[in-house]
Amino acid sequence: MVPDLSRVPGVLGRIARRRLQLVEAAVPQPSPPLAGRPPSFAEALAAPGLSVIAEVKRKSPSEGAIADLDAAEVARAYARAGARAVSVLTEPEFFAGSDADLQAVRAAVALPVLRKDFVVHPLQLAEAHALGASAVLLIVAVLGPLTGAYLDAARRAGLDALVEVHDEREAELALEAGAEILGVNNRDLTTLRVDLTTAPRVARHLRTLGFAGLLVAESGYRSREELASLEGRFDAVLIGSSLARDPDPGAALRRLLGST
Template sequence: MRLEPDLSRVPGVLGEISRRRWAEVVDLEPPSFPPTSQPRPSLLEALQAPGLSLIAEVKRKSPSQGDIAQLDPAQVAQAYAKGGARAISVLTEPHYFAGSNADLLAVRQAVGLPILRKDFTVHPRQLEEARALGASAVLLIVAVLGELTGAYLELAQQQGLDALVEVHDEAELEVALSSRAQILGINNRNLVDLKIDRTTAPRLGRLARERGFGGALVAESGYSHPAELEELHSLFDAVLIGTSLARSQDWQAAVQKLTFRS
């Protein structure tokens, strides 16, 4: 199967980032660094624990927010872990998010939690790279991969990786469900125009459950206060929060305020 997604069809900022990422990774050699010997805990298992799990994100900047925080990834990840986060998301895209592979390696050495490699997966080689870096999971965006989502999910599983399969609308949800995703991320942010609508995750989350989805549901984008998470508790298994946590400077306390247990 040809595993090159048609990125010419991806509009807006998402298309711009994805095409640039493809140009950078298409000629990647196999990872030059040896696979990490650090433990690789399961993201799926972490998200299936009781209560609403928090995936806390190490994030320096974004296209929507610009510069967010100058931070040391290992220090922040350790604070997140002490605060009660059940997993860490690490941006490794360098241009729009100021991330790097070195950030993920530093976090893997600093904490024993599952790590989501947050990047724009457009080539199978990135899955090998994620495994070598010590990630537990990768991000697969249906708006980028389209009908190749299932093939990339299968490849990720062959690498021993979980995958957060991300959707934003009903059509993308259908693709994710048909791919047999086990972790379904619903992004309140439209990655084309970067606008946030927090009704998106509950609406699509209910639809996913009605369609029989029994895996882990993750709500993404737009959350910064405990009250905003209340509507997620009976439906979602986890929430991914980045900007508000990274900006807080007191990362442990910020996580503690957003961490709920049943």
């Protein structure tokens, strides 16, 4: 059940194909048993108001180096500042993430943790569960017609899934797959350009089609005013670079939430 990655264009295709090489070459490592069931990602996003998913992020293909950070320390700062979930990048080459970062965050905070990675093989779902993740990212542009199969496999593994789309066509595929948490990414992952009109436009289309699940706006948010524009239309927003690059990520989040 491996997607056809030859059809995935641009930077996204390059990252996804390299990720598959690494996953297939890796020797599975036993993980210690988890202490209790991870908290629910879906329940955190469904809480009243706009939930913030704050991201632990060291670098990216679009911005290069962002921050040399301690994952657990940053996650604790996010939790104190009011984040309702933490996203942890575990892709090692393009984002300088690691599974160890996810384990450190899981041990540091009681919030649900999203494993932010490029899922291209079913083994990654079992890994995410073993690492203590509450949820995984499933990218429709990568998985294509296999999105539904991966969504079912994630549920069987005890994971919520944030199903990511970039346009109306992908949104319709996600609905057909049975997605219950839909993220609309403002960043075009083939060109890396950001357009903040993307998430509202695709969200309107989804609601018109009858989607009643949770909606997450992703990428490019830097100000309190931008977040205010999402309230009432989205259940959550995922914020990465603008928080992680701040010398005090917790203070940066409090400013965005208007709590300072």
